[in-house]
Amino acid sequence: DAMVIQNPRYQVTQFGKPVTMSCSQTLNHNVMYWYQQKSSQAPKLLFHYYDKDFNNEADTPDNFQSRRPNTSFCFLDIRSPGLGDAAMYLCATSWPNQPQHFGDGTRLSIL
């Protein structure tokens, strides 16, 4: 089935140690999104790609970066994670103004 796959499902890192998580899609959607969701809170958009055009939300910390080497793949890098970055990170894809399809997320814990 066409889907959005995120890896890893769970990641544990130490304070300040860089992490990378990935997202792949078989839907061929041109828009990809990264959200941060903390416990019992609404998902918060970090950035999105419209094709290869990168768009950063104004309040996304500089600590967070992303790469989209091709249509199918996208990466989220956190350069120096702090305790406040512990959250579920969700990737989604869509055509513009169409339903977004989400992966199951990467749950990040910081020691």
Place this chain on the structure above:
Amino acid sequence: KQEVTQIPAALSVPEGENLVLNCSFTDSAIYNLQWFRQDPGKGLTSLLLIQSSQREQTSGRLNASLDKSSGRSTLYIAASQPGDSATYLCAVCTDSWGKLQFGAGTQVVVTP
């Protein structure tokens, strides 16, 4: 700035009852409104999308209405089942490429 509110935060109903979930938003300039379901520890599953020009959308037991002028949407789930237990989130689309502003969700428990 667009704000999306979902009340109540949690809801418990016996199996068979109809569910009514509410969503309100502050800015009526939206492209569409979407309803999602989230199971514990999982991503979001799209349920319904209502374009700004539409008043309602239906899929099986689910029906969602949209009143842009009053900034409200309601999701109706008919004849609830224990498998409907999940958190339901609404989101408004505020840009032509699809930026979503989410509410915090309503956690639903359907008891057998």
